[in-house]
Amino acid sequence: MNERAARQLAGPGNSGRAPLIDSVLLVGGLLLSWELASTVLGIEVLPSPWRTLVQLRHEFTSPDFGAHLAETSKAFFSALLLAVVGGIALGLVLGARRLAGDVMEPVLIALYSIPKISLYPIILLIFGLGISAKIAFGVIHGIIPIVIFTMTAVRNIRPVYMRCIRVHRLTPWQGAWHVLIPAAVPEIVAGLRIGFSLTLLGTLLGEMFASQRGIGHLLMLAIDRNNPPTIMALALMLFLFATAVSIALLQWDRRLRRGN
Numbered sequence: 001m002n003e004r005a006a007r008q009l010a011g012p013g014n015s016g017r018a019p020l021i022d023s024v025l026l027v028g029g030l031l032l033s034w035e036l037a038s039t040v041l042g043i044e045v046l047p048s049p050w051r052t053l054v055q056l057r058h059e060f061t062s063p064d065f066g067a068h069l070a071e072t073s074k075a076f077f078s079a080l081l082l083a084v085v086g087g088i089a090l091g092l093v094l095g096a097r098r099l100a101g102d103v104m105e106p107v108l109i110a111l112y113s114i115p116k117i118s119l120y121p122i123i124l125l126i127f128g129l130g131i132s133a134k135i136a137f138g139v140i141h142g143i144i145p146i147v148i149f150t151m152t153a154v155r156n157i158r159p160v161y162m163r164c165i166r167v168h169r170l171t172p173w174q175g176a177w178h179v180l181i182p183a184a185v186p187e188i189v190a191g192l193r194i195g196f197s198l199t200l201l202g203t204l205l206g207e208m209f210a211s212q213r214g215i216g217h218l219l220m221l222a223i224d225r226n227n228p229p230t231i232m233a234l235a236l237m238l239f240l241f242a243t244a245v246s247i248a249l250l251q252w253d254r255r256l257r258r259g260n
Helices: 003-010 013-040 048-061 066-095 096-111 116-127 131-155 159-167 172-209 215-224 228-258
Strands: none
Touching: 003 048, 003 131, 013 048, 048 066, 066 096, 066 172, 066 215, 096 131, 116 131, 116 159, 116 172, 116 215, 131 159, 159 172, 172 228
């Protein structure tokens, strides 16, 4: 039974309602569990959802919050851009050149398995204190999964596409832009979902350990001062942002795989 027939049997209204109902139940269950945990542990340990929202509103109205948010946004989006462009370009090259890919794949996997925080002193020595170190730390977190997914996607492309590039005598840039990238887009988007999350994580870690500005710096201040409401408020803000972007990328991935 194909997807269209299943949709017809389910009815025109049920197919759209089921995901919405599931989402509402999931969010409600999480909020209820959070409230119960706050009641058991105490608001000094785990603030309630309402207390967290109030604290988040307080953070937004703080005079210095805008500058911290702008610093993190600048570092994160710069790191994400470098990770995406560099990861896709390197993945296309390694995927198209199988020997180079076979040599680099175990190296990339080994680098991916290394705890990146152990490299942070080296990053600081190279880039110094400032936004450059945070961008570099975000890039080294996010670029490797994008390279691996892109390389794997290019390797799985049908051989007729590669022959088409040679027959039409396309330059490497033309072949990548007109053939390889369109054919590998669904897998590349899947890599972007992971790369996005890891780049955000790397940027925040960079701010937490050696920075005087940014959301990560605010988190470290809250941890040092044992301020659970601020910790939970900032964590909730980051969670909502990451979840919204991840859902958008997931929907894009599904539409690409359906051919829409």
